[in-house]
Amino acid sequence: MKIEPRTLPGFMELLPNEQILFEQMKEKIEKTYQKFGFLPLDTPILELSEILLAKAGGETEKQIYRFQKGETDIAMRFDLTVPLAKYVAKNYGNLSFPFRRYQIGKVYRGEKAQKGRFREFYQCDIDIIGDGELDLINDAEIPSVIYNIIKEIGFDDFTICINNRKILNGLFESINQEKNSVEIMRIIDKIQKIGEEKVKEELEELGVEENAITKIIEFIKIDGTNDEKLQALQNLNIENETFKLGVEELTEVVKYIKIFGVPEKNLQIDLSIARGLDYYTGTVYETFLNDYREIGSVCSGGRYENLAEYYTDKKLPGVGISIGLTRLFYKLNELSLMKVEKYSMADILIIPMLEDLSKPIELASKLREKGINTEIYLNNKKAKAKFKYADKLKIPYVIALGEDEINSAKLKVKKMETGEETTVNFDVDEIITCIKNIQVK
Amino acid sequence: MKIEPRTLPGFMELLPNEQILFEQMKEKIEKTYQKFGFLPLDTPILELSEILLAKAGGETEKQIYRFQKGETDIAMRFDLTVPLAKYVAKNYGNLSFPFRRYQIGKVYRGEKAQKGRFREFYQCDIDIIGDGELDLINDAEIPSVIYNIIKEIGFDDFTICINNRKILNGLFESINQEKNSVEIMRIIDKIQKIGEEKVKEELEELGVEENAITKIIEFIKIDGTNDEKLQALQNLNIENETFKLGVEELTEVVKYIKIFGVPEKNLQIDLSIARGLDYYTGTVYETFLNDYREIGSVCSGGRYENLAEYYTDKKLPGVGISIGLTRLFYKLNELSLMKVEKYSMADILIIPMLEDLSKPIELASKLREKGINTEIYLNNKKAKAKFKYADKLKIPYVIALGEDEINSAKLKVKKMETGEETTVNFDVDEIITCIKNIQVK
Numbered sequence: 028m029k030i031e032p033r034t035l036p037g038f039m040e041l042l043p044n045e046q047i048l049f050e051q052m053k054e055k056i057e058k059t060y061q062k063f064g065f066l067p068l069d070t071p072i073l074e075l076s077e078i079l080l081a082k083a084g085g086e087t088e089k090q091i092y093r094f095q096k097g098e099t100d101i102a103m104r105f106d107l108t109v110p111l112a113k114y115v116a117k118n119y120g121n122l123s124f125p126f127r128r129y130q131i132g133k134v135y136r137g138e139k140a141q142k143g144r145f146r147e148f149y150q151c152d153i154d155i156i157g158d159g160e161l162d163l164i165n166d167a168e169i170p171s172v173i174y175n176i177i178k179e180i181g182f183d184d185f186t187i188c189i190n191n192r193k194i195l196n197g198l199f200e201s202i203n204q205e206k207n208s209v210e211i212m213r214i215i216d217k218i219q220k221i222g223e224e225k226v227k228e229e230l231e232e233l234g235v236e237e238n239a240i241t242k243i244i245e246f247i248k249i250d251g252t253n254d255e256k257l258q259a260l261q262n263l264n265i266e267n268e269t270f271k272l273g274v275e276e277l278t279e280v281v282k283y284i285k286i287f288g289v290p291e292k293n294l295q296i297d298l299s300i301a302r303g304l305d306y307y308t309g310t311v312y313e314t315f316l317n318d319y320r321e322i323g324s325v326c327s328g329g330r331y332e333n334l335a336e337y338y339t340d341k342k343l344p345g346v347g348i349s350i351g352l353t354r355l356f357y358k359l360n361e362l363s364l365m366k367v368e369k370y371s372m373a374d375i376l377i378i379p380m381l382e383d384l385s386k387p388i389e390l391a392s393k394l395r396e397k398g399i400n401t402e403i404y405l406n407n408k409k410a411k412a413k414f415k416y417a418d419k420l421k422i423p424y425v426i427a428l429g430e431d432e433i434n435s436a437k438l439k440v441k442k443m444e445t446g447e448e449t450t451v452n453f454d455v456d457e458i459i460t461c462i463k464n465i466q467v468k
Numbered sequence: 469m470k471i472e473p474r475t476l477p478g479f480m481e482l483l484p485n486e487q488i489l490f491e492q493m494k495e496k497i498e499k500t501y502q503k504f505g506f507l508p509l510d511t512p513i514l515e516l517s518e519i520l521l522a523k524a525g526g527e528t529e530k531q532i533y534r535f536q537k538g539e540t541d542i543a544m545r546f547d548l549t550v551p552l553a554k555y556v557a558k559n560y561g562n563l564s565f566p567f568r569r570y571q572i573g574k575v576y577r578g579e580k581a582q583k584g585r586f587r588e589f590y591q592c593d594i595d596i597i598g599d600g601e602l603d604l605i606n607d608a609e610i611p612s613v614i615y616n617i618i619k620e621i622g623f624d625d626f627t628i629c630i631n632n633r634k635i636l637n638g639l640f641e642s643i644n645q646e647k648n649s650v651e652i653m654r655i656i657d658k659i660q661k662i663g664e665e666k667v668k669e670e671l672e673e674l675g676v677e678e679n680a681i682t683k684i685i686e687f688i689k690i691d692g693t694n695d696e697k698l699q700a701l702q703n704l705n706i707e708n709e710t711f712k713l714g715v716e717e718l719t720e721v722v723k724y725i726k727i728f729g730v731p732e733k734n735l736q737i738d739l740s741i742a743r744g745l746d747y748y749t750g751t752v753y754e755t756f757l758n759d760y761r762e763i764g765s766v767c768s769g770g771r772y773e774n775l776a777e778y779y780t781d782k783k784l785p786g787v788g789i790s791i792g793l794t795r796l797f798y799k800l801n802e803l804s805l806m807k808v809e810k811y812s813m814a815d816i817l818i819i820p821m822l823e824d825l826s827k828p829i830e831l832a833s834k835l836r837e838k839g840i841n842t843e844i845y846l847n848n849k850k851a852k853a854k855f856k857y858a859d860k861l862k863i864p865y866v867i868a869l870g871e872d873e874i875n876s877a878k879l880k881v882k883k884m885e886t887g888e889e890t891t892v893n894f895d896v897d898e899i900i901t902c903i904k905n906i907q908v909k
Contacts, residue, residue: 030522032557032779035542038512040555042562043569046508062836064814064843064863067487071479071588072513072574073533081471092514092542094535096578101476101533114481116473121483123860125847128484133513137537147512162847164825171833286826288833338473373505384605385727392612392729395503402505406566406603419564422505 037138037146039353044370049356051369053131055179056151056350060129063172065153068128070110072135076102078113081337090136103135107152107349108334115156116338124158125165131352143361145353154347156334161344163276166310166330167283169348173314173326174289176350184317185325187289188297191277192307192329194260195298197270198246202239211235211243212301218247219299249298253281256296273309280310308332312348322358326350370421373402374462378413380429387428393455399462417443424462440465478579478587480794485811490797492810494572496620497592497791501570504613506594509569511551513576517543519554522778531577544576548593548790549775556597557779565599566606572793584802586794595788597775602785604717607751607771608724610789614755614767615730617791625758626766628730629738632718633748633770635701636739638711639687643680652676652684653742659688660740688740694722697737714750721751749773753789763799767791811862814843815903819854821870828869834896840903858884865903881906 034040041049061067076093079102083091092103104110107130115126131151138144153172155165170187177185195215199208214229221229223244230240249259260274277296284294302311309330316322328348335343359365375394379387387403394401402422404413417425425441432438436453440461449465451457475481482490502508517534520543524532533544545551548571556567572592579585594613596606611628618626636656640649655670662670664685671681690700701715718737725735743752750771757763769789776784800806816835820828828844835842843863845854858866866882873879877894881902890906892898 029780030518030778032519032554032776033516034554034558035512035514035516035540038514040511042559043507043509046510049510050508061813062841064812064817064841066484066813067491068484069487069490070481071475073476073479073576073588075474075476077471078473092535092537094533096533099476113473113475117475118483123857127843135514147514157847160847164846168844168846175836283825283829286829288830335473337471339470371505372502372507376505384724388724388727389729395616400503400505402568403609405605405609406598406601416564 035146036140037144039145039147039357044367045360045365047369047372048360048365048367049352052180052356053149053151053352056176056352057129057131059172059176059179060151060153062175063127063153063168065127065129068111068114068130069132070104070107070114070130072103072133073101074104074110074113076100078338079104079109082109090138092135092137105136106134107132107150108154108347111152111154111156112335112343113338115343116335116341119339119341124156125161126156126158127153128156129153143354143357145357148351148353151350151352152347154334154345156343156345159342159344161346163279163309164283166276166346167280167287169310169328169346170284170289170294170312171287173312173348174293176326177314177316182316185293186295186315186317187293187326188295188300188313188315188324189277189281189284190296190298190300190311191273191280191309192301192311193269193273193276193309195273195301197267197273198243198265200269201265201267202236202242204235204239207233207235215243215247215299216301223247247299253291253294253296256298257281260298276309302327302329306331310346319358319362319364322355322362325355370419371402372400373420373422374400375402375424375426375458376417376420376422377401377403378417378425378427379404380410380413380427381433386433390426390428390453390455394458397455397459399459424465426458476587477581478585480586480588480798485808486801486806488810488813489801489806489808490793493621493797494590494592494793497617497793498570498572500613500617500620501592501594503616504568504594504609506568506570509552509555509571510573511545511548511555511571513544513574514542515545515551515554517541519779520545520550523550531579533576533578546577547575548573548591549595549788552593552595552597553776553784554779556784557776557782560780560782565597566602567597567599568594569597570594584795584798586798589792589794592791592793593788595775595786597784597786600783600785602787604720604750605724607717607787608721608728610751610769610787611725611730611735611753612728614753614789615734617767618755618757623757626734627736627756627758628734628767629736629741629754629756629765630718630722630725631738631741631752632714632721632750633742633752634710634714634717634750636714636742638708638714639684639706641710642706642708643677643683645676645680648674648676656684656688656740657742664688690739694732694735694737697739698722701739717750743768743770747772751787760799760803760805763796763803766796811860812843813841814861814863815841816843816865816867816899817858817861817863818842818844819858819866819868820845821851821854821868822874827874831867831869831894831896835899838896838900840900865906867899 091105133147134150173187199205218226249256257278300311300313307329311329313324314326326348330346332344334345377387377391391401391403426438438453439448439450441448442465449461451461532546574588575591576588614628640646659667690697698719741752741754748770752770754765755767767789771787773785775786818828818832832842832844867879879894880889880891882889883906890902892902
């Protein structure tokens with residue numbers, strides 16, 4: 028009796044050609060994080076439930092993978108932020124602040140299974156954590172990281188949306204709606220989805236007075252360039268310190284983002300962004316691919332007051348972002364935006380066409396020594412089977428080595444994409460030069 | 469009330485400087501696997517228990533992390549071989565054979581907690597899977613991968629030990645001890661640890677006859693160069709087909725390993741290696757760092773008849789190895805063999821010494837564009853705090869940028885290791901040339 032080989036629903040498992048694409052995307056993100064000097068971190072996937080659930084509640088508790096092993100109540104991490112908080116609190120004395128770390132790893136959420144929803148997925152996070160304080164300008168560096176990553180992944184037409192939670196909070200204070208602020212933000216957050224009238228209705232239902240609703244709508248409808256929006260915020264003449272501080276911070280951050288090299292067209296103040304309920308306290312970000320808004324934000328985050336309050340008395344403010352890589356990859360793949368370029372990690376395949384494999388093996392070793400990823404076909408099949416393998420794997424270049432090639436000390440480098448063959452001497456350097464020449468053409 | 473920030477026992481969590489070392493080692497292994505044309509694979513950490521435990525038993529069942537989520541009986545993978553078997557059986561029609569894959573990922577075993585034993589650890593595996601058959605020469609390619617990796621990691625004095633299970637099996641057949649073969653192999657396997665006399669004793673206890681014990685011991689004591697050992701095996705004149713086939717295979721594999729470029733001194737036939745009980749059927753490997761034999765084998769594996777018999781009728785023979793990266797890293801670190809070279813991913817730190825950060829930020833962006841990992845210190849602290857940060861992170865080069873530097877358009881590149889300062893023009897290319905010149909010196 029055989030067991031049917033199957034993978035759990037909600038768990039991504041790719042074929043090799045897709046896996047190569049996935050790895051390339053992951054590497055681009057990682058290299059960009061490193062380019063900005065972020066340090067690598069790798070925390071366990073399992074933690075004490077007590078640690079992971081210190082703050083959690085609601086959906087998180089329901090979705091978490093949690094179990095008992097011996098005496099220990101264990102859970103699988105559902106994000107990379109809580110493990111970071113634990114890590115910084117635990118290793119406070121051994122870290123240099125600001126602590127700039129990236130982490131790319133799998134996280135787990137037992138969500139309802141549905142297409143495009145994953146229970147195991149990669150998050151790619153960066154955070155900058157200050158010891159006691161963290162200058163506002165750090166909020167301006169983050170969008171330049173986002174900008175570089177999205178460009179690297181291959182998109183030009185995208186928008187990094189930015190807002191500051193203090194502006195929203197101050198607005199609510201000024202109209203005496205602090206107590207409703209969480210609920211109002213939740214409603215505002217939906218304006219793109221449900222429209223202005225429905226937002227007004229829901230605010231009324233919440234018991235917000237009409238002139239306060241007018242103020243809120245007036246605020247949401249602020250439009251124009253970033254500079255115009257900042258001017259319009261000033262013009263609202265809202266006499267509230269939090270509001271003013273928020274506008275000041277946003278103005279400063281937007282100014283610096285420009286200096287960080289993010290073009291005007293890729294940055295937009297979006298006053299409707301609130302991002303979650305109670306975590307972020309200042310700058311917030313979302314990022315959209317303009318031709319594919321339906322994907323939702325591909326990179327989000329913001330500024331928080333205190334990273335690790337559940338584990339330490341130290342005040343640790345920070346700013347960070349997260350990319351949900353698995354979902355992003357899935358969506359781009361679904362939209363056929365991921366161009367499969369490689370079916371193999373090898374640059375060259377050597378196909379021996381003779382009994383004695385010494386020469387082919389030696390050639391493969393020499394090519395590898397020169398940094399060329401080289402595979403050698405090691406099975407004694409018919410020539411047809413060998414070339415079929417080369418075709419399927421789409422290895423860019425193939426060299427078939429038989430008695431003739433060895434006796435004449437000449438061989439043919441075949442470019443698989445075009446079928447083009449170039450004859451060169453049996454010499455590693457000449458082969459490499461030949462490949463480079465073909466590539467340049 | 470704060471929750472004490474702590475990590476589960478048996479779970480490795482590194483400080484940034486160690487994490488950088490770990491990542492470097494992981495990358496060296498991955499790049500070498502790719503250099504030989506192995507394809508990446510990433511399977512879920514969670515699988516159906518039914519899948520993971522199809523073959524398991526004994527220790528594996530006891531150690532596995534297993535739990536119920538809703539209706540589903542789920543377990544965490546305890547190696548990368550079982551998931552590979554499932555994957556190949558599941559995707560058989562979409563793969564090209566021989567299927568050459570690498571996988572680097574975390575696996576989980578709830579072992580008794582003790583120093584140097586990990587419950588979460590990285591395995592770095594390669595396997596070559598044939599469809600129906602797989603030529604013996606593939607067994608000879610594997611040691612050249614091992615050789616390249618151990619060299620990359622920084623060791624010259626190491627031994628790849630090789631044996632063939634058919635030799636042992638045939639020996640036991642020839643002395644009518646097949647029924648005890650598993651048990652005898654277990655005893656032989658310990659000869660390095662417990663010595664010849666104890667091995668004899670245990671064999672006697674098992675009920676092996678004296679002349680059979682003599683034959684076994686005669687066999688184990690075969691010594692000399694690889695060629696001498698192969699000759700001695702012939703000279704035993706054991707009339708058994710399995711034995712003869714084993715000697716033939718080993719002779720062939722050793723011959724080809726040489727052609728694959730593994731030096732004589734790094735390869736040793738070791739007839740006592742059995743490697744586990746019932747999985748491997750032909751060539752087996754273990755790898756030892758000669759000055760640190762106490763670490764045990766750092767890279768092991770072998771040839772198996774059938775990868776996925778629990779999931780498919782297809783016969784899928786293969787050969788592979790596994791590196792237990794977490795344990796290897798831990799041991800090398802404990803022996804102080806891991807030289808911390810980097811405390812940061814950045815090559816340069818720019819320290820602004822003025823109010824307006826425009827020029828420092830622009831310089832950082834330009835350096836990054838040219839491929840230099842560049843961090844900029846963004847917090848408005850006293851000069852002393854800024855330089856302390858640079859010292860602690862040991863970023864190789866530091867540029868302090870103040871009014872003077874900007875007005876004179878000249879700046880100093882400081883090499884942190886030596887304190888050496890070089891004055892150059894305020895120009896990205898000149899800065900990069902300067903760094904490269906210092907590196908060459």
